[in-house]
Amino acid sequence: MVLSIITGLDGLDEIRNFVEHAARSHGVSPEAVSDVRLAVDEAVANIIMHGYGGEAGKIEVEVTAEGGDLLVNLRDDAVPFDPTARAEPAPGNPLERPAPGGFGVQLMRKMMDEISYRSTTTGGNELILKKLDVVQARR
Amino acid sequence: MSSSLDIAVSQAEGSVSVSVLALKGVLDASTQKELESKAEELIGGGTTHILLDMRGVSYMSSAGLRAMHAIAGKLSPEEASETAIKSSRLKLLSPSEDVAKILKTLGFDAYLESFDDLNSAVASF
Numbered sequence: 063m064v065l066s067i068i069t070g071l072d073g074l075d076e077i078r079n080f081v082e083h084a085a086r087s088h089g090v091s092p093e094a095v096s097d098v099r100l101a102v103d104e105a106v107a108n109i110i111m112h113g114y115g116g117e118a119g120k121i122e123v124e125v126t127a128e129g130g131d132l133l134v135n136l137r138d139d140a141v142p143f144d145p146t147a148r149a150e151p152a153p154g155n156p157l158e159r160p161a162p163g164g165f166g167v168q169l170m171r172k173m174m175d176e177i178s179y180r181s182t183t184t185g186g187n188e189l190i191l192k193k194l195d196v197v198q199a200r201r
Numbered sequence: 202m203s204s205s206l207d208i209a210v211s212q213a214e215g216s217v218s219v220s221v222l223a224l225k226g227v228l229d230a231s232t233q234k235e236l237e238s239k240a241e242e243l244i245g246g247g248t249t250h251i252l253l254d255m256r257g258v259s260y261m262s263s264a265g266l267r268a269m270h271a272i273a274g275k276l277s278p279e280e281a282s283e284t285a286i287k288s289s290r291l292k293l294l295s296p297s298e299d300v301a302k303i304l305k306t307l308g309f310d311a312y313l314e315s316f317d318d319l320n321s322a323v324a325s326f
Binding site: 070071072073074075078096100103104107110111156165166168169172 | 204227229230231260262263264266267270299306307308309312
Protein backbone atom coordinates (compact mmCIF):
# COMPACT_ATOMS: atom_id res chain seq x y z
CA MET A 63 0.00 0.00 0.00
CA VAL A 64 1.35 3.43 -0.93
CA LEU A 65 0.41 6.91 0.21
CA SER A 66 1.92 9.81 -1.69
CA ILE A 67 1.08 13.32 -0.49
CA ILE A 68 2.42 16.81 -0.30
CA THR A 69 2.06 17.89 3.28
CA GLY A 70 3.42 19.73 6.27
CA LEU A 71 3.09 18.75 9.91
CA ASP A 72 -0.70 18.97 9.65
CA GLY A 73 -0.57 15.80 7.55
CA LEU A 74 0.94 13.65 10.30
CA ASP A 75 -2.46 12.40 11.41
CA GLU A 76 -3.34 11.19 7.90
CA ILE A 77 0.01 9.42 7.58
CA ARG A 78 -0.37 7.75 10.99
CA ASN A 79 -3.86 6.55 10.08
CA PHE A 80 -2.60 5.17 6.75
CA VAL A 81 0.24 3.26 8.41
CA GLU A 82 -2.08 1.91 11.10
CA HIS A 83 -4.55 0.68 8.48
CA ALA A 84 -1.84 -0.83 6.28
CA ALA A 85 -0.11 -2.61 9.16
CA ARG A 86 -3.39 -4.02 10.46
CA SER A 87 -4.19 -5.34 6.99
CA HIS A 88 -1.07 -7.51 7.32
CA GLY A 89 -2.30 -8.95 10.59
CA VAL A 90 0.19 -7.02 12.74
CA SER A 91 -0.68 -7.00 16.45
CA PRO A 92 -2.00 -3.79 18.07
CA GLU A 93 1.19 -3.32 20.08
CA ALA A 94 3.41 -3.67 17.02
CA VAL A 95 1.09 -1.38 15.03
CA SER A 96 1.55 1.28 17.73
CA ASP A 97 5.32 0.90 17.52
CA VAL A 98 5.37 1.22 13.73
CA ARG A 99 2.96 4.14 13.75
CA LEU A 100 5.14 6.02 16.24
CA ALA A 101 8.35 5.30 14.35
CA VAL A 102 6.87 6.55 11.08
CA ASP A 103 5.46 9.65 12.80
CA GLU A 104 8.92 10.45 14.18
CA ALA A 105 10.59 9.89 10.82
CA VAL A 106 8.10 11.96 8.86
CA ALA A 107 8.10 14.78 11.41
CA ASN A 108 11.89 14.95 11.04
CA ILE A 109 11.64 14.98 7.24
CA ILE A 110 9.20 17.89 7.34
CA MET A 111 10.94 19.88 10.07
CA HIS A 112 14.54 19.35 9.01
CA GLY A 113 14.32 18.30 5.37
CA TYR A 114 11.60 20.69 4.24
CA GLY A 115 12.30 23.39 6.84
CA GLY A 116 8.86 23.05 8.36
CA GLU A 117 7.11 23.64 5.03
CA ALA A 118 4.99 21.23 3.01
CA GLY A 119 6.82 18.76 0.81
CA LYS A 120 6.32 15.44 -0.90
CA ILE A 121 6.20 12.39 1.34
CA GLU A 122 5.71 8.87 0.02
CA VAL A 123 4.91 6.08 2.47
CA GLU A 124 4.95 2.48 1.28
CA VAL A 125 3.98 -0.38 3.59
CA THR A 126 4.77 -3.93 2.49
CA ALA A 127 5.30 -7.37 3.96
CA GLU A 128 8.48 -9.33 3.30
CA GLY A 129 7.84 -12.79 4.63
CA GLY A 130 6.96 -12.25 8.28
CA ASP A 131 8.51 -8.80 8.40
CA LEU A 132 6.80 -5.44 7.94
CA LEU A 133 8.61 -2.85 5.86
CA VAL A 134 7.88 0.85 5.68
CA ASN A 135 9.68 2.81 2.97
CA LEU A 136 9.65 6.58 3.36
CA ARG A 137 10.70 8.64 0.34
CA ASP A 138 11.03 12.40 0.04
CA ASP A 139 12.60 15.10 -2.14
CA ALA A 140 14.09 16.99 0.78
CA VAL A 141 17.73 17.94 1.37
CA PRO A 142 19.90 14.92 2.13
CA PHE A 143 19.49 13.84 5.74
CA ASP A 144 20.49 10.48 7.17
CA PRO A 145 18.90 9.98 10.61
CA THR A 146 20.77 6.69 11.03
CA ALA A 147 24.05 8.57 11.16
CA ARG A 148 23.02 10.45 14.28
CA ALA A 149 24.80 9.31 17.45
CA GLU A 150 22.79 8.15 20.46
CA PRO A 151 22.52 10.83 23.16
CA ALA A 152 24.62 10.30 26.28
CA PRO A 153 22.76 8.70 29.20
CA GLY A 154 21.56 10.89 32.04
CA ASN A 155 18.66 13.18 32.86
CA PRO A 156 16.97 14.12 29.58
CA LEU A 157 15.53 17.22 31.27
CA GLU A 158 19.05 18.53 31.80
CA ARG A 159 20.08 18.45 28.17
CA PRO A 160 20.37 21.99 26.80
CA ALA A 161 18.77 21.05 23.48
CA PRO A 162 16.31 18.14 23.32
CA GLY A 163 17.40 16.91 19.91
CA GLY A 164 17.41 13.31 18.91
CA PHE A 165 14.39 12.06 20.88
CA GLY A 166 12.58 11.21 17.67
CA VAL A 167 15.47 9.23 16.21
CA GLN A 168 15.93 7.44 19.54
CA LEU A 169 12.29 6.38 19.53
CA MET A 170 12.52 5.24 15.90
CA ARG A 171 15.46 3.01 16.79
CA LYS A 172 13.68 1.56 19.80
CA MET A 173 10.37 0.91 18.02
CA MET A 174 11.78 -0.70 14.86
CA ASP A 175 14.20 -3.60 14.51
CA GLU A 176 16.14 -2.34 11.51
CA ILE A 177 16.55 1.11 9.97
CA SER A 178 18.49 1.85 6.82
CA TYR A 179 18.95 4.94 4.69
CA ARG A 180 19.93 5.73 1.16
CA SER A 181 19.89 8.77 -1.08
CA THR A 182 17.72 8.31 -4.13
CA THR A 183 18.83 8.79 -7.73
CA THR A 184 16.67 11.91 -7.92
CA GLY A 185 18.52 13.54 -5.03
CA GLY A 186 15.99 12.80 -2.29
CA ASN A 187 16.04 10.43 0.64
CA GLU A 188 14.71 6.96 1.31
CA LEU A 189 14.40 5.58 4.81
CA ILE A 190 13.54 1.92 5.27
CA LEU A 191 12.06 0.87 8.59
CA LYS A 192 11.67 -2.81 9.33
CA LYS A 193 9.85 -4.61 12.11
CA LEU A 194 10.71 -8.29 12.20
CA ASP A 195 8.34 -11.21 12.54
CA VAL A 196 5.11 -9.27 13.02
CA VAL A 197 3.19 -10.12 9.88
CA GLN A 198 0.63 -12.85 10.36
CA ALA A 199 0.38 -15.32 7.48
CA ARG A 200 -2.99 -15.17 5.76
CA ARG A 201 -4.98 -18.37 6.06
CA MET B 202 -7.48 15.83 8.68
CA SER B 203 -5.02 17.42 11.09
CA SER B 204 -4.19 16.85 14.71
CA SER B 205 -5.78 18.98 17.38
CA LEU B 206 -5.04 19.62 21.02
CA ASP B 207 -7.41 21.32 23.44
CA ILE B 208 -5.94 22.69 26.67
CA ALA B 209 -8.21 23.50 29.61
CA VAL B 210 -6.54 25.32 32.51
CA SER B 211 -7.66 25.21 36.13
CA GLN B 212 -6.04 25.91 39.49
CA ALA B 213 -5.69 23.44 42.34
CA GLU B 214 -4.44 24.18 45.83
CA GLY B 215 -2.12 21.92 47.75
CA SER B 216 0.79 23.22 49.76
CA VAL B 217 1.39 25.36 46.68
CA SER B 218 -0.89 26.59 43.94
CA VAL B 219 -0.79 24.27 40.93
CA SER B 220 -1.91 25.03 37.39
CA VAL B 221 -3.58 21.93 35.99
CA LEU B 222 -3.48 21.71 32.20
CA ALA B 223 -6.07 19.17 31.03
CA LEU B 224 -4.99 18.06 27.58
CA LYS B 225 -7.42 16.58 25.12
CA GLY B 226 -6.41 15.25 21.72
CA VAL B 227 -3.07 14.63 20.07
CA LEU B 228 0.32 15.84 21.29
CA ASP B 229 2.57 15.61 18.22
CA ALA B 230 4.93 17.83 16.22
CA SER B 231 2.00 19.87 14.90
CA THR B 232 0.52 20.65 18.34
CA GLN B 233 3.68 20.80 20.47
CA LYS B 234 3.97 24.58 20.23
CA GLU B 235 0.41 25.07 21.44
CA LEU B 236 1.24 23.35 24.72
CA GLU B 237 4.54 25.16 25.08
CA SER B 238 2.91 28.52 24.37
CA LYS B 239 0.14 27.95 26.89
CA ALA B 240 2.62 26.91 29.57
CA GLU B 241 4.83 29.91 28.78
CA GLU B 242 1.83 32.21 29.06
CA LEU B 243 0.95 30.78 32.47
CA ILE B 244 4.52 30.92 33.74
CA GLY B 245 4.78 34.51 32.57
CA GLY B 246 1.63 35.18 34.59
CA GLY B 247 3.14 33.75 37.78
CA THR B 248 2.55 29.98 37.59
CA THR B 249 5.31 28.10 39.40
CA HIS B 250 3.99 24.51 39.37
CA ILE B 251 2.29 22.64 36.55
CA LEU B 252 0.43 19.34 36.44
CA LEU B 253 -0.17 17.96 32.94
CA ASP B 254 -3.44 16.02 33.01
CA MET B 255 -2.81 13.42 30.30
CA ARG B 256 -6.11 11.55 30.59
CA GLY B 257 -7.42 12.98 27.34
CA VAL B 258 -4.24 12.51 25.32
CA SER B 259 -5.07 9.93 22.66
CA TYR B 260 -1.59 9.96 21.09
CA MET B 261 1.81 11.41 21.91
CA SER B 262 5.13 11.40 20.05
CA SER B 263 8.56 12.71 21.03
CA ALA B 264 7.11 16.18 20.47
CA GLY B 265 5.36 15.77 23.81
CA LEU B 266 8.69 15.05 25.46
CA ARG B 267 10.21 18.14 23.85
CA ALA B 268 7.33 20.20 25.20
CA MET B 269 7.82 18.72 28.68
CA HIS B 270 11.55 19.45 28.45
CA ALA B 271 10.85 23.07 27.53
CA ILE B 272 8.24 23.52 30.26
CA ALA B 273 10.42 21.94 32.95
CA GLY B 274 13.28 24.22 31.94
CA LYS B 275 11.12 27.34 32.17
CA LEU B 276 9.70 26.30 35.55
CA SER B 277 13.00 25.37 37.14
CA PRO B 278 16.01 26.77 35.31
CA GLU B 279 18.01 26.47 38.49
CA GLU B 280 16.85 23.00 39.50
CA ALA B 281 19.06 20.88 37.26
CA SER B 282 21.59 19.32 39.58
CA GLU B 283 23.11 15.96 40.38
CA THR B 284 20.91 15.57 43.47
CA ALA B 285 17.56 16.62 41.98
CA ILE B 286 16.17 13.33 40.71
CA LYS B 287 12.57 14.18 39.94
CA SER B 288 11.25 17.56 38.84
CA SER B 289 9.49 19.27 41.73
CA ARG B 290 7.53 21.65 39.52
CA LEU B 291 6.27 19.61 36.56
CA LYS B 292 4.31 16.40 37.08
CA LEU B 293 1.96 14.18 35.09
CA LEU B 294 -1.50 12.81 35.73
CA SER B 295 -2.56 9.46 34.28
CA PRO B 296 -0.50 9.05 31.13
CA SER B 297 -1.88 6.23 28.98
CA GLU B 298 -0.01 2.95 28.54
CA ASP B 299 1.38 4.11 25.18
CA VAL B 300 2.49 7.47 26.59
CA ALA B 301 4.03 5.78 29.64
CA LYS B 302 5.96 3.50 27.29
CA ILE B 303 7.48 6.49 25.50
CA LEU B 304 8.38 8.17 28.80
CA LYS B 305 10.07 4.99 29.97
CA THR B 306 11.82 4.31 26.65
CA LEU B 307 13.58 7.67 26.76
CA GLY B 308 14.17 7.72 30.48
CA PHE B 309 11.75 10.53 31.28
CA ASP B 310 9.94 8.38 33.85
CA ALA B 311 12.88 8.68 36.21
CA TYR B 312 12.66 12.47 36.16
CA LEU B 313 8.97 13.23 35.78
CA GLU B 314 6.62 11.87 38.43
CA SER B 315 3.27 10.39 37.32
CA PHE B 316 0.14 9.96 39.41
CA ASP B 317 -3.11 8.07 38.96
CA ASP B 318 -5.38 10.53 40.77
CA LEU B 319 -5.63 14.28 40.84
CA ASN B 320 -5.66 14.79 44.62
CA SER B 321 -2.48 12.78 45.16
CA ALA B 322 -0.82 14.62 42.31
CA VAL B 323 -1.66 18.07 43.69
CA ALA B 324 -0.71 17.09 47.24
CA SER B 325 2.70 15.91 46.06
CA PHE B 326 3.91 19.37 45.04
